[in-house]
Amino acid sequence: MEYIFKTNNLEKRYGSFTALNGVNMAVPKGSIYGFVGKNGAGKTTLIRHLCGLQEQTSGSFELMGIKDNDKAINKARRRIGAVVESPAVYKDMTARDNLKQQYLTLGLPTFDGIDELLEIVGLADTGKKKAGKFSLGMRQRLGIAIALCGKPDLIILDEPTNGLDPQGIIEIRELIIKLNKEQGISFIISSHILDELARVATYYGFIDKGRIVKEMSAEELGKECRKSVRMKVSDTKILARIMDSQGIEYNIIDDKTADVYSEVAFSTIAKDFEEAGCTIYTMDEREESLEAIYLSLLGGDQSA
Template sequence: MKEYKIVGEHLTKQYKNRKVVNDVSMHVVNGEIYGLVGPNGAGKSTMLKMLLNLTKPDMGEFTIDGVSVQKNGYQTLRKVGAIIENPYFYEQLTGRENLELHCEYMGYPNLEEIDKVLGLVSLKNIDGKHVSQYSIGMKQRLAIARAILTRPEILILDEPINGLDPDGIIEIRRLIQELNKEHGITVIISSHILSEMELLADTVGIMKDGNMIQEISMKDIHEQNAAYIEIETDNAEKAGYILNEILQIKQFRVISDGIIQVFDLSKSGKEISSALMKYGIGVESIQKKQNSLEEFFFKTTRRSLA
């Protein structure tokens, strides 16, 4: 039996004549990383703002540990650290000074925690550096330090890797995984970068046009989507004929002029490659793959609109 830390039921939010969130329910398992995925404008940020009681839903409610956020915001949100949209700091102060001000604002007396969180986000040895001198990645890490400073049970991150370079993305990914696995923090991340969510999330909620299309675990996505062989060739039409007539492979799909996906694995990649080359078809690459979150997302959202 799954233990849900956060539950959203039948949430709706309308601005003027447009429903940006339309009767959406959401279920976050305690101790997991939950990825709220979808294109820009899908309603992800609005969902998180309603969870944080920054925006009032027109209908529905969120609960944390069974307690309504909308009715008991102070009680529930003491358990939460969050970064929504761009993090802002006092640029002429150091990271430590910004965190000290945050402790004062929050009425949190344990200043010794500042050293711990700065060490956790690898910012401990830059005490003399003003935030104005920080890179985008350093500011994101400082924002996470501020969000976890008061030891929350839940961390909410809205598009945390936007604008980061590849090294910064890897740093933030490792930090989120450490906070989740080693410190037991339940994490919700919204993102339109599906490849990154595939590496991080235990469960994803797929949103499009204000609707929750599906909630599904990454384990189920991989189990439902069997492996296949992808061939890059110089003549997809002729290759398709060879697959069908010579190799008697019926389950394949031509993706583009040069890409074919083969779902019948009765023949190995080596056998397929040899047969194609025997009939004069150039094979640029052939490899075994498994459907990704990106492919599942596009199949699911297309199906929902059909």
């Protein structure tokens, strides 16, 4: 698999505090990478390293195959767009002037494509209104438009739906999917809204205490998120025997609890359990969500 961004034991320390603790992360090219972790887990610190805003204490990373200590890393960064923390906009300029400014910074020869970008993010009719007078949602859209300047290969979005209304959230989601599918742009998205992230991400990375605890594809997550019936029985060994005999997939949680991955009709299996001398106490239908995976991996005492 080809990776657009890859870290190797990346570490960042501030005195005795370790913000990144040997991070090993790999973002597949062409993916929408959902970056999930609690506040202070190290998401933004890692993004800042990727963007060249901070230097690591040890370890290394590769961006588009170029090592972080290679002089060409700045050229590679010209192929990324990012909205880190808050959108970087010139408040005393209009949306159009902001994009012109970004075009100049990137050294693009013409201002072609600005109208299209404004259209894409829904800011085409803002006219002479200065960005300082924009709502938070409009600034977020402008930040995304700025990130899109120069047709980047990788876009990093830190909480992209912050301040957006439901319609705006849908539009941004559709935009991300469209850019990913049509132009092959890779995304790294950190978001607190896990359900929203689950609608777009094709790959996930879970970070906790400065360490990547798990990376998985959407397919792998889908398998873990399958519908199941959680059964509490008097003996899971008997349950296992019955399920094996019927060819039903299951997962033993403990002596009395198991998840059964099939739509089990109570009337059908009740007799088998009675004959085997096993009592069924409860049966609850459940569906694992990204949130549940998140909670099981990282715990739920703080927000994502």
